[in-house]
Structure formats: structure tokens, C-alpha cells
Amino acid sequence: MKRWRSIKNQMESEDLNSQQSTNGIGQLSTELNVNLELIKNEIGHNSDVKFREFDLGKTTVGLAIIFIDGLSDTELIQNHIMSELMSGLSSIADQEEKEKEYSLKPKMIKEYIKKQSLTVCTIKESSSSKEIITSILYGSIALIIDGSSECFLIGDGLTKSRDITEPDSEAVVRGPRIGFVESLTDNTAILRRSGKNPNLSIVGFQIGEASKKDLVIAYMSDLADPQLVKEVKQRIKRIKIDAVPDSGYIEQLIEDNYLSPFPQVQSTERPDRVMSALMEGRVAIILDGSPFALIAPVTFQMLLQSPEDYYERWIASTLIRVLRYAACFIALFGPSIYIAFISFHQGLIPTKLVFHIAATRGGVPFPPLIEALIMEVSIEVLREAGLRLPKPIGQSLGIVGGLIIGQAAVEAGIVSTIMVIVVAVTAISSFTLPQYNVGIALRMLRFVSMLFASVFGLYGVVLFFLLLCSHLVQLKSFGVPYVSPAAPLRLGDWKDFVIRAPLFMMKTRPKSLQSKKPNRMK
Incomplete structure (x- = not known):
């Protein structure tokens, strides 16, 4: 037997x-x-x-x-x-x-x-x-x-996640002090607690061929456009990759135009930002192991907005938002406008200021373009070094390094004093942008703008601005125009564009999203 x-x-x-x-x-x-x-x-x-x-x-x-x-x-x-x-x-x-x-x-x-x-x-x-x-x-x-x-x-495994704290990358003065963590179940629970809505749909997927991870898409079933939800699901299902360590992989694999320097999917650690997007009819993507959720579709004006804009009164929020747009313009065109004036259009500068600039540039052996490139590259190196070092050391390096290098460069006659001021104002303006990836895009385009200005002067700056506008007009995020509501022109949505109108006036959702319920306030 x-x-x-x-x-x-x-x-x-x-x-x-x-x-x-x-x-x-x-x-x-x-x-x-x-x-x-x-x-x-x-x-x-x-x-x-x-x-x-x-x-x-x-x-x-x-x-x-x-x-x-x-x-x-x-x-x-x-x-x-x-x-x-x-x-x-x-x-x-x-x-x-x-x-x-x-x-x-x-x-x-x-x-x-x-x-x-x-x-x-x-x-x-x-x-x-x-x-x-x-x-x-x-x-x-x-x-x-x-x-x-x-x-x-x-069981589903024992997950050990860090405590839920305020996100470091999107700090606000007024607003919730809670951010996403690496645990997917914790993040979906945070969303459920953020708004008790039975229409909040969370659909799960598994992504990764060799190392599988859980992924969910969240949307409001009574608000989101079914075609948008279908498109998001199809793009996620088409992803065939061995492993997905972070949601940044998902962002790059589902975007519309990979050649564009601008992000076409918004990443955030803030649940309140995600819930606000869902209530507009957008879709959120959350990956297990990543504290950054993705929001689609996205427009350029969303990337310049902060959740705090809606927590303060509309007058203060409008002023801050206008300052943010101005800072965005300075971060992109500050050095190029300086190069254009110094190299081609000295007659447009006030006489006393011209004499002062000429005196400070008397011993500088480089043309304005090389002078600007030296300072911009130095600032970028200091910024990157400050990010990679431990926080106490990184902050000290950024402040002390910037002061020492700027002062030493002026005393050595490599750059002029006015150039140090221009580069410093440009760097500070880039820090006002709420989204880090938008700052990276503007930093890259800043160098291209400087090259245009060094060849054609102000005409080059205007030409580069027109080329940039033509690219943004053609760019789309999941079928939604990237610069909406500016192009196509939708005056009804301008209440939440450059200015932030009073809340009782923003009664409708963005028309570009084609939400099932256009009205959000009676």
C-alpha cells in the first residue's frame, strides 16, 4: 500500500x-x-x-x-x-x-x-x-x-507605512495638514474621509509585468465624463513594463506629448487638491508605494494655482495669483530681457541707469550672454546640490554658497552687480511656483529664451514667446486644451483663471471637462 x-x-x-x-x-x-x-x-x-x-x-x-x-x-x-x-x-x-x-x-x-x-x-x-x-x-x-x-x-500582507503628516512639497499657510503616504489603502481611506460621497468610485488595476503593483483610479461617477474615464483606463491598460517604482513612471507613459517640456498630468501629495479635482469631473491615479497622486486632465493655469487660493478671501487670493503669474513671467524672461536691453536696445534704458550699468560692466570681459550663463549655471548647481544634501546642510549651502559665489564673482570682475541682481530675482521668482515640475520646465526654457535674446534682441524674446504660445495652444491633456479657458476662449471660466472671483460667482464647472453636472452651486 x-x-x-x-x-x-x-x-x-x-x-x-x-x-x-x-x-x-x-x-x-x-x-x-x-x-x-x-x-x-x-x-x-x-x-x-x-x-x-x-x-x-x-x-x-x-x-x-x-x-x-x-x-x-x-x-x-x-x-x-x-x-x-x-x-x-x-x-x-x-x-x-x-x-x-x-x-x-x-x-x-x-x-x-x-x-x-x-x-x-x-x-x-x-x-x-x-x-x-x-x-x-x-x-x-x-x-x-x-x-x-x-x-x-x-490576508493582503502587513504594510508598515509612515505617519500621515503635512506634505513638504506643497506647504500652505491655511488649509488641511494632511498628505498622502506610500500605502495605497491609507491613501484611498484618506480620500473616503475627505468627502463622504457614495459616488466616489475607486477602480483597481495591477501594473508591472515582472514586479506587480496595485494601482487605482478615482473619479466621481456622477460628474466625470465617461469618455475621459474610459481613456484613462485604456492608457493604463496599455502600459507594459517590468516594474513601476513611482507614479512618475505612470505620468510619463500616459502623457499626450512626450516632447513637450510642460507636464500634462498634475502630481500632488495633497488629498484636498485631489478631491477638488474630482469634484470638477477630473480623474485621479494613485499607485501603491508612491505618495504622489496624479490628476488628469490638467491645464496650465492649474499648475500655477495653490489650494490656499480658495481658502482665503477672493481679493487676497486674486492678488497672490496675479503676483504668481508675474513671477512666472520673470522666471522665464528675466535674464533674456536684460541681455536684449544691454546688447541691442541701450536707448530704451534711462540715461542715469545706463551710466551706472556701464560703470559696473567696465571690467567684465564677457558679453552679457556668457555672463548670464555663468551665473545661471552656478545657481542651478547650487539649487541641485541643496536638494541632494541633508536639509540642514542643504539650506546652509544654498544661502552661504549664493552669497559667497556672487560676491566673489563681482569682486573678480567676472560678472556685473546688476547681473547678480537679475539672476537672484529670477531664482526667487521661480520658487513662487506651486508645482516643482513647472519650475523645471521654465528653467529649461529660460536658457532657450536667453539664446534668442542674444541673437535678435527684444525681437527674439517676442519670437520665442510666440513660438511658446503656439506650442501651448496645440498641446492637450487627455483631449482637453492645455491653455483652456484662454484658447479656446471661454469667458465663463475666467472667473477662476488669472483672477479668483468670489465663491458664490463660480457656480459652474469648467466647460472643457464636459461634466455630467455642469452646475456645482444652486
């Missing part, structure tokens, strides 16, 4: 291996030893993969659990799985008194374990070895029963 069982086990193992080699997806056997051997061959060499075999109560029914040490919840395993299963078959013992222990039906054992023994919420059944191994590596606990070809996958 024992020889027959060993031959039978060997035959089932050979059949399982042949099936795995033919279709690439192995199915579990009814023999516990065969299933354990199958899984050990795949992931048993990992030191953090733990195997634990035991019997069901006082019976001879063999069980085994497989889990990842440190990723699976050991308290769940000890208190809600092993302690319950090793206590015995209390509910069906009376029914089986007349039968021998080895004659217990596997189906009856399986149903008892599922419905009366396991005191856990998340249970999934699977017979695919590939799915089981993937779930184990993701943190689930696999429970294999001798005599059953299906395995129980218990």
Missing part, C-alpha cells in the same frame, strides 16, 4: 511538471507533499519564505502554511489561523464518530475551515501555482490542505 502511494505521488508529480512545462501555469495537486515541493522549487531558496506543516486537530489531515517573514502578519497566523485549526474539528466531530479519521472527505474539511474555523475577513481560493506564489510574495498567507487541489490565500 505504501509503495502504491509512493508510485501514485511520483506519477502526479511527473504529470504536474509536464503540465507546467507545456502551458507555463502549474495547477495544484491533491497531495500536500507534491504541492509543497512545487512551491519550494520556485521560492523555497529564499530565506524569508517560511513553511509550517501541522495537523488539523487530532486528525491525520495534513495542513501547511507558507508566508513571508516580515511581510505577513504573524499575529494573524498565530491567533486566527494555527490556533483555530490545531484545536480540532469540534463542529463535525459528532458526525464523523462512526467513520475513521482518515476517511474524512476533503470537501467537508475545506468547507469547515473556510466557514467555521478561519476568523479572518480576506480569503481567496486558487488552484494556480503562479497566482499562489505571486500572492505569497506580495504578503498573503497560503494555506494548503492535504486532499484538496485548491489553496486558501489569506
